Amino acid sequence: METIGFIGGGNMAEALINGVLKAGVYRPGKVYASDIRPERLEYLREHYGVRTADDNVLLASKVDVLVLSVKPQNMRTALESIKSGIGEDTLVISIAAGITTSLIASILGDLAIVRVMPNMPAWVDEAASALYANAKARTKVEKARLILLSVGEVIVVEDESLLDPVTAVSGSGPAYFFLLMQEMIKAGVDLGLPEDDAQHLVLQTAKGAALLAEKAAGEGTSPAQLSARVATPNGTTEAAFNVFHAHRFGDMVSQALRRASDRSRELSAG
Numbered sequence: 563m564e565t566i567g568f569i570g571g572g573n574m575a576e577a578l579i580n581g582v583l584k585a586g587v588y589r590p591g592k593v594y595a596s597d598i599r600p601e602r603l604e605y606l607r608e609h610y611g612v613r614t615a616d617d618n619v620l621l622a623s624k625v626d627v628l629v630l631s632v633k634p635q636n637m638r639t640a641l642e643s644i645k646s647g648i649g650e651d652t653l654v655i656s657i658a659a660g661i662t663t664s665l666i667a668s669i670l671g672d673l674a675i676v677r678v679m680p681n682m683p684a685w686v687d688e689a690a691s692a693l694y695a696n697a698k699a700r701t702k703v704e705k706a707r708l709i710l711l712s713v714g715e716v717i718v719v720e721d722e723s724l725l726d727p728v729t730a731v732s733g734s735g736p737a738y739f740f741l742l743m744q745e746m747i748k749a750g751v752d753l754g755l756p757e758d759d760a761q762h763l764v765l766q767t768a769k770g771a772a773l774l775a776e777k778a779a780g781e782g783t784s785p786a787q788l789s790a791r792v793a794t795p796n797g798t799t800e801a802a803f804n805v806f807h808a809h810r811f812g813d814m815v816s817q818a819l820r821r822a823s824d825r826s827r828e829l830s831a832g
Contacts, residue, residue: 563592566709567625569618569640570632571597571606574657577684578629579610581712584687596621619647627705630656630666634829637661641669648673653702655709659729660829663696663722674699676706679728680713682736689714690732694722726830730822738818743768 566588568575575595582588590611596618597603603614615621622628622644632640637658648654654675656666663675676699680691691710695703695718703718710716719725743764750760775785793799 563589564626565592565594565624566627566629567594567596567615567621568629568631569596569621569644570630570636571595571599571602571614572631572633574680574684575629575631576606577689577713578631578657578680578709579606579612581684581687582709583610583612585712587708587712594621594625618643621647622652623647623649625652627653627655627709629709630654630658630661632658634658634660637665638669641666645670653699653705655706659733660826662830663694667696672698674702676703677722677725678706678710679725679733680710681732684713687713689716690735691716692719692725692728692732693717694719694725723827726823726826727819729826730819733826734822739768 566582568579579593579595583590583593591613593610593612594615595603595606595612596615597606600616603616606612607614618640628644628648630637630640637656648670650671650673652673654666654670654673655678656663656675657678657680659679661677663677666675666677667673675696676693678691678693680689683689684691689710691714693703693706693710693716695706699706707716707718719728746764747757747760750764751757755763775788778784778788793803
């Protein structure tokens with residue numbers, strides 16, 4: 563079995579470690595992790611049984627797949643620290659937002675590099691991820707997909723610039739839903755519901771709506787069609803929709819995602 567290593571042991575790295583171990587993609591003894599925090603390494607070692615290292619060069623030299631999971635602002639330093647140890651056949655996977663494959667290659671050399679945009683639901687094995695593989699990584703895409711499938715669903719894009727809209731739609735997307743949930747809970751409380759009841763109703767409604775939308779999509783029914791089924795003429799849903807439309811809800815969502823995509827492009831450009 564091949565080995566995999568994580569430079570950076572933060573939340574997303576942990577979610578991936580948990581996923582690949584649960585899915586049996588790797589055994590604990592084949593997983594390595596490094597981090598600048600000794601207590602974090604101790605936690606990963608004790609909780610998951612993985613191997614840890616405080617030397618990035620040594621870790622990079624031991625693994626077949628290297629996942630770069632450091633903060634974007636620390637990426638150049640991390641890349642410089644491992645370039646002398648990484649093998650020419652290593653598959654490099656970056657989950658750092660805004661870090662292009664060309665930037666990574668400019669420091670590490672002509673390697674197989676995959677750039678990934680995962681999202682927070684990886685923690686519950688329901689991530690929506692997208693990946694882009696550079697020319698040298700095209701033959702190793704399935705290996706990267708297998709790792710990401712352990713924490714949810716994944717698509718492959720052929721144009722790296724598409725990761726900017728991906729970031730806006732799914733990378734940041736969970737936060738949009740959390741924001742809506744929180745505002746619905748607050749509104750429910752304002753209308754007289756106890757906070758616990760409002761939260762329970764909103765969270766269960768969100769869960770049910772997502773599951774129903776997923777099932778309906780498999781049957782060829784769109785979210786818009788589901789919405790129309792609920793919004794009967796002159797009913798309560800239509801009354802709420804009239805407020806949304808009056809405040810140009812659709813335009814607001816479109817503008818917000820466009821700005822998020824533009825910001826992702828700005829970060830990628832440095």
